[in-house]
Amino acid sequence: MNLELALRMTEAAIKQAAREGATISVAVVDQGAHLVSFQRMEGAELSGPVLAPGKAYTSVVLRRATADLASLTAPGGELFGLAGDRFICFGGGIPLWADYGEGERVIGGIGVSGGTIAQxxxxxxxxxxxxLTR
Structure with a gap:
């Protein structure tokens, strides 16, 4: 993950937000879940600078999309009790995978916050x- 690629990814998210009619914050993190790029659209929710990086972090650490976590962290779920602190367990976080010949591994993540979960x-x-098209 490098800055140029991370900036292109945040721009793509913002363009999609404009098409969706949403105002968002978007974060891209590297394989260690460290912030590489962050952008916040004018008028985006105040919680975005916390939630977007949190979703990106969660997707890297747990190696799954945050949209998949809601049911897993609900009472009775496999990961019940995990939500909170640094883990954001609702949609908008996606891990990025790469194959290095010995199988795939997570090399970064994206987090978006400010629209509906679907947005x-x-x-x-x-x-x-x-x-995917880099």
Whole structure:
């Protein structure tokens, strides 16, 4: 993950947000879940600078999309009790995978916050598509 690619991914998320009619914050993190790029659209929710990086962090650390975590962290779920602190367990975070010959591993993540869950997921997917076509 490098800055140029991370910036292209945040731009793709913002363009998708404009199409969706959402105002978002978007974060891209590296394989250690360290922030590489962050952008916040004018008028985006005040919680975005916390939630977007949190979703990106969660997707890297748990190696799964945050949209998959809601049911797993609910009472009775496999990961009940995990939500909170640094883990954001609702849609908008997507891990980025790469194959290095010995199998795939997570090399970064995207987090989007500010729209509906569906809008956040769509914007994160738009950013991930830049990774897939790099």
């Amino acid at each position: 956040d997921v769509a914007c994160a997917e738009a950013a991930a598509s830049v990774w």
